[in-house]
Amino acid sequence: MAFRPTKCHGCSNPFRRLTPPPRVSTGGRVVGLAISKRLVELMGGEISVSSTQGQGTTFTFSIRTEVSTTSRRQYVVLNTNDYEDKKILIVDDNQTNLLILKSQLEQWRLIPVLASSAAKGLEALRQEGPFELVITDMHMPDCNGVELARVIKPLHPGLPIILLSSVGDETRHTYADLFETILTKPVKQNQLYQAIQQQLKRLTPPPAPSEATPHLLDQLFAAEYPLRILVAEDNLFNQKVVLRTLNKLGYEITLAGNGREVLDILEKSSFDVILMDVQMPEMDGLEATRVIRSRPWLQPIIIAMTANALPGDRDTCLQAGMNDYLSKPLQVNELKTCLIRASSLKTPLV
Template sequence: MEDLEGKRILIVDDNNTNLIILKSQLEQWKLLTVVASSANQALDILKSDGSFDLIITDMEMPDMDGVGLATEVQTSANPLSVIMLSSIGDETKKKYPGLFSSILTKPVKKRLLCKSIQQALRDEPEKQGIQKHQNVLDEQFAVEYPLRILVAEDNPINQRLILQILKKLGYTAVMAGNGYEVLDGLKKADYDLILMDIQMPEMDGLEATRRIRQQGIPQPYIIAMTGNAMSEDRNNCLREGMNNYLAKPMKLESIKAMLRNAYLKV
């Protein structure tokens, strides 16, 4: 850890005992720490001080949990790596892939914590450099590739994440929570592009796409959003009339490439 001495870590936990223990451990490794007892307090700290290198947060907190905090951080102007401490680590990894640099199951072993911090901090300079470059490029993206976009996604966290990404690219998208809402939205307005989650309640993305392709309306370009990148799933999407697919977790560059391609096709 010698090469990482002096790095600034924001620790977020509503349990004061946990804060004290984690703060003490990090300071033994000569890391500089600031503590917050809630996600909202952490966000206030980040607004006034942009010099942190890493966030370590608990999962279960009142008002806003670790997932909500990480989503706010990752979609902010200055995203940071976030390590989450959870009593249900494996389940959380599957549900929110790509949101955290690491998810550690409590009680956390010192060796795993050390390894996760080292990995996150050594990746951060490259990540920040890429992000600054992207921010410059992204501001005019929607001007170059204007699209009317409908997003079909039922998970509130994913909804917020996708809308924030599109907003950074200059788009104002409309949200639908299931296939029925997609069909209803198409009655009210024409869309160039639909980002369609496959697994939604009431009516899934495949059935919604089938119905859209059967209608005599201006046909939108449809991109599937799926957590399963197996070739069989991709083929199912294309067979039902979707034009392309994005595997979750979705990377910014992949989204931009898809939007460019959609613009050229509509």
């Protein structure tokens, strides 16, 4: 961002916001400049600014300091003998944060596995598990820490999750029940270690499986309720979640990215169930359902999937010709209930 030369002299004054060009937000940058100016002055230095309108702004500072006698990173060294070799998944889109956390956990003799997005984190849970703990950042593109935790909890109900959240982010308190610990960034090493130690200490060996205790995700489910399932979902992250859940229930799935792809697939194949996202590009789930109901095809059970949770949304889906309704993020028990109902209503395929 560039300032007019006449504005540069006041850009670091506390609580003074410069008038930005149209459609440009200065956000908290000006407050940050005031803080930076104060920190530099406390260290006996000076800060200056030069700006060319339309090109950019350069801030320069000088401080008084001594030459460092060591370049070695300083870590908090603690007794970790009881917890070494525990595998921990770290999810953060910022590569610098990932490397810092990786270095610290390795110093504590833990085994960090890094994921740069929520989708990659779920993939790591599937391919590189089991894990003893998940540490996730709050703010990430496509899927934030809260949304990721809401997906993980039904699949791994005993897996503790620590959330790293920025100062001033109050939304995390709304979902505190999803996380065992919420730490505010920047996180001090002692705080991080204590949070990790507390969660690892709580881990106990899982009870021996009992034949009388059903598993939430069991591949025998598909054998008991055999269904040919088509999933219509345009979001890649949601695709992975749905496919992984259904695969764990024993189903082989056909995937469509929008309503038009659904119609193309139904021209060639028949299905017992379509899990239909309501909002998709090119052709949404409601329009696709109306077309399906108008065609002389073997009619499938259509289950709506939508993030909308208002009572009227369910009625809209049913009026379009859908048979059932699931709210996102999908809950495993609700999904299984819908599939059991669909199994009892399906038309035999020929």
